[in-house]
Amino acid sequence: MQFEEKTVHTDLVVVGAGMPGMCAAIQAAREGIDVVLINDRGCVGGNCSAEINITCGGAPDCAPLNLNSREGGIVEEIRIESAYRTPELNRYLRDAVYRDILRRESKNLHLYLNTCIDEVRTDGNGKILSVSGTQNTTETRYTFVAPLFADDTGDGTLGALAGADYMLGREAKSTFHEQIAPDEADSYVIPSTLTFTSRDTGKPVRFIPPDDAADIAASGALKFRKIPHGKFGMQWWYEGDGAKDQVKQREEIMDDHHALVYGIWNYIKNSGEYPEAETYDLDYVSVIPGVREYRRLCGDLILTENDVAQAREYEDGVGHGGWSIDLHAIHGFFDTDLVNRHIFLRGPYQIPYRCGYSRNVKNLFMCGRCMSTSHVAFGTTRVAATLSTLGQAVGMAAVLCRQYDTTPRGVYENHLTELRQRLLREDQLILGLKNEDPRDLALRAKARASSEAVLAVPPTEQTISPEEGAALVLPLAASADSLLLLCRCDRKTTLRYRIYQPAKGYHFGPDRLVLSGETEVPASDTFREAAIPVSSLTPGSYYFFDFTADEHLRFAWAPDYPLTAMMFRRRRNDVKTWWDYDTMRMQDERYDRDFEHCICCRFAPEQKPYGAQNVVNGYNRAFWQPNLWLSAPGDEKPTLTLSWDHPVELSRVRITFAVDTTLKIYFYDRRLLKYLSTDYKLYGILNGREVLLKEVHGNHQKLNRLEFEKGLYDSIRFVFEKNHGGQVAVQEIRAEA
Numbered sequence: 001m002q003f004e005e006k007t008v009h010t011d012l013v014v015v016g017a018g019m020p021g022m023c024a025a026i027q028a029a030r031e032g033i034d035v036v037l038i039n040d041r042g043c044v045g046g047n048c049s050a051e052i053n054i055t056c057g058g059a060p061d062c063a064p065l066n067l068n069s070r071e072g073g074i075v076e077e078i079r080i081e082s083a084y085r086t087p088e089l090n091r092y093l094r095d096a097v098y099r100d101i102l103r104r105e106s107k108n109l110h111l112y113l114n115t116c117i118d119e120v121r122t123d124g125n126g127k128i129l130s131v132s133g134t135q136n137t138t139e140t141r142y143t144f145v146a147p148l149f150a151d152d153t154g155d156g157t158l159g160a161l162a163g164a165d166y167m168l169g170r171e172a173k174s175t176f177h178e179q180i181a182p183d184e185a186d187s188y189v190i191p192s193t194l195t196f197t198s199r200d201t202g203k204p205v206r207f208i209p210p211d212d213a214a215d216i217a218a219s220g221a222l223k224f225r226k227i228p229h230g231k232f233g234m235q236w237w238y239e240g241d242g243a244k245d246q247v248k249q250r251e252e253i254m255d256d257h258h259a260l261v262y263g264i265w266n267y268i269k270n271s272g273e274y275p276e277a278e279t280y281d282l283d284y285v286s287v288i289p290g291v292r293e294y295r296r297l298c299g300d301l302i303l304t305e306n307d308v309a310q311a312r313e314y315e316d317g318v319g320h321g322g323w324s325i326d327l328h329a330i331h332g333f334f335d336t337d338l339v340n341r342h343i344f345l346r347g348p349y350q351i352p353y354r355c356g357y358s359r360n361v362k363n364l365f366m367c368g369r370c371m372s373t374s375h376v377a378f379g380t381t382r383v384a385a386t387l388s389t390l391g392q393a394v395g396m397a398a399v400l401c402r403q404y405d406t407t408p409r410g411v412y413e414n415h416l417t418e419l420r421q422r423l424l425r426e427d428q429l430i431l432g433l434k435n436e437d438p439r440d441l442a443l444r445a446k447a448r449a450s451s452e453a454v455l456a457v458p459p460t461e462q463t464i465s466p467e468e469g470a471a472l473v474l475p476l477a478a479s480a481d482s483l484l485l486l487c488r489c490d491r492k493t494t495l496r497y498r499i500y501q502p503a504k505g506y507h508f509g510p511d512r513l514v515l516s517g518e519t520e521v522p523a524s525d526t527f528r529e530a531a532i533p534v535s536s537l538t539p540g541s542y543y544f545f546d547f548t549a550d551e552h553l554r555f556a557w558a559p560d561y562p563l564t565a566m567m568f569r570r571r572r573n574d575v576k577t578w579w580d581y582d583t584m585r586m587q588d589e590r591y592d593r594d595f596e597h598c599i600c601c602r603f604a605p606e607q608k609p610y611g612a613q614n615v616v617n618g619y620n621r622a623f624w625q626p627n628l629w630l631s632a633p634g635d636e637k638p639t640l641t642l643s644w645d646h647p648v649e650l651s652r653v654r655i656t657f658a659v660d661t662t663l664k665i666y667f668y669d670r671r672l673l674k675y676l677s678t679d680y681k682l683y684g685i686l687n688g689r690e691v692l693l694k695e696v697h698g699n700h701q702k703l704n705r706l707e708f709e710k711g712l713y714d715s716i717r718f719v720f721e722k723n724h725g726g727q728v729a730v731q732e733i734r735a736e737a
Contacts, residue, residue, distance in 0.1 A: 018046020021152030058385025059322025319389025469570025
């Protein structure tokens with residue numbers, strides 16, 4: 001007896017259903033091509049699955065100054081949906097959300113779970129003809145035939161089977177001229193991890209360790225690692241050994257991981273050091289490790305340390321990253337190196353399209369951990385949300401391959417502008433790129449709104465001391481004389497300030513010092529405004545304002561503040577893992593974002609950076625300026641209108657709400673959708689006659705695609721009737737025939 005054999009013909013085969021593979025498959029399917037998405041496990045999401053349960057991290061998540069850099073597009077849609085529907089972080093419900101999103105594309109997207117690809121057939125001239133594998137659950141062996149393939153296996157398995165060039169291990173310094181790389185090349189990789197969770201049962205629970213549990217106390221590892229109190233679950237440093245082959249020795253690594261987890265839990269439960277754990281029980285231990293690194297397939301461009309550190313800009317930038325260069329201690333939990341190091345970059349960087357297709361297999365894309373990078377650059381690109389931006393780009397490139405009968409390289413050579421513009425249309429953040437889509441009629445429209453907010457943080461009675469240091473990040477839209485800070489002093493004191501301008505439009509940190517000084521603040525029992533001179537600052541940019549004063553001065557700070565006003569606390573750094581790239585040593589100071597409050601402030605004359613025309617200025621994210629419209633507080637039913645000099649034919653409108661893209665999005669936060677409208681109406685207007693085109697209820701997504709019967713209109717008008725937080729913010733509106 002043999003398993004039944006079946007052959008499936010399709011346009012694109014994506015092997016691996018991690019977050020990047022899902023984004024690639026969804027994007028391609030939405031554009032109308034037939035897609036097969038294959039996964040060797042019974043769930044989707046890769047390291048972010050219910051099975052492994054690692055968070056979907058990205059550009060802003062371990063770099064507090066990477067503001068407005070949260071990934072857009074499909075990964076944003078998935079994470080918002082997950083956060084909204086699973087506020088208690090239930091990983092099984094999150095898996096259901098993933099499947100729901102995939103099912104919505106079922107017209108063109110076909111999912112094959114529990115299917116392990118183990119054979120690739122090529123034409124002998126660098127082109128894949130088919131891939132084959134067995135779905136054990138149905139006792140069926142499938143052969144998938146397609147003109148295009150994408151590798152999201154993480155391990156680069158598809159590429160290796162197809163004969164693609166790849167790298168494995170750490171390159172020497174001399175290979176790519178990288179200062180962080182080792183002097184000599186070796187086979188080491190970033191170790192994998194095994195996740196586990198626990199829960200408080202409310203009653204004493206004993207733990208009898210299995211025979212193979214590691215003896216953590218006897219190992220000496222606790223000289224170099226800490227098991228934190230009150231955090232009885234996976235920590236990133238609960239890792240295996242990166243000196244082992246992560247595929248060939250995976251069964252051994254899994255045994256090591258389980259021994260480590262049970263050894264850690266035994267120490268927590270039975271050492272006497274954690275009495276608060278008495279009522280805790282293990283809730284889940286993953287059966288497979290979360291692998292961080294294995295093969296990296298070689299593209300036409302290999303991204304290196306220098307590329308990400310210098311934030312090089314590329315003509316084929318299609319995604320971005322911003323995580324620190326985070327390489328971990330090679331021998332994991334038992335390494336005698338004290339800690340790994342988060343080596344922080346100055347801001348987000350671009351990911352070129354050429355990192356997403358093989359240099360020697362003509363019809364192979366790669367979009368997961370096996371993307372084309374050096375080992376050092378991989379330390380920052382490897383997180384799921386970053387890789388998902390390349391995944392979405394690969395999915396769109398596959399569409400162009402089918403449309404123009406070309407190869408992945410052919411898209412780079414002949415259709416690059418269209419690729420980037422089409423990604424931008426789908427809310428992909430491509431750093432600094434402006435919408436120039438000839439189909440978008442909104443670019444020719446004039447926008448007006450019922451109201452417009454002023455950039456100001458209203459007064460409160462709450463106070464904060466800037467003794468250690470405080471900072472504000474604010475946009476300057478027009479010339480101003482002063483930045484006025486609300487404060488009070490119990491005696492006369494001095495407020496010192498430093499003002500920095502970011503080096504790039506998508507950077508927001510203290511890059512270039514443009515002004516410094518101090519101002520005397522008199523004693524006062526009541527609040528008064530301290531003036532910081534800003535007349536010498538060039539408008540049309542964000543600025544980073546850093547303040548220091550003694551304990552006698554206290555700023556007023558407020559829990560409600562406009563979307564684009566951001567506050568930080570400056571403090572001496574005591575986190576040994578936080579390193580500075582320029583000095584290659586532990587940072588002396590760090591800035592921690594204060595998400596709950598902002599210093600009460602305003603500009604004189606007042607600043608109005610939130611004009612309605614921003615929604616049609618071509619930018620879908622902050623770039624030098626906020627590039628959004630924000631309604632005024634108190635406008636209970638805001639409206640936003642686009643008008644043309646002559647009537648235009650329309651059948652589709654896209655509205656992108658301005659959610660807070662400075663937030664981490666591991667879970668639902670009340671601020672996440674604060675400026676998003678849940679219920680609204682879209683009207684079409686011709687010669688003063690108004691007709692309802694679309695009515696939306698219960699919206700919780702950032703990008704809304706609205707389709708209606710084609711008609712001729714000289715204006716369209718949004719009426720926002722019910723909103724999450726009162727005010728409404730819109731980043732972009734597009735209108736198409």
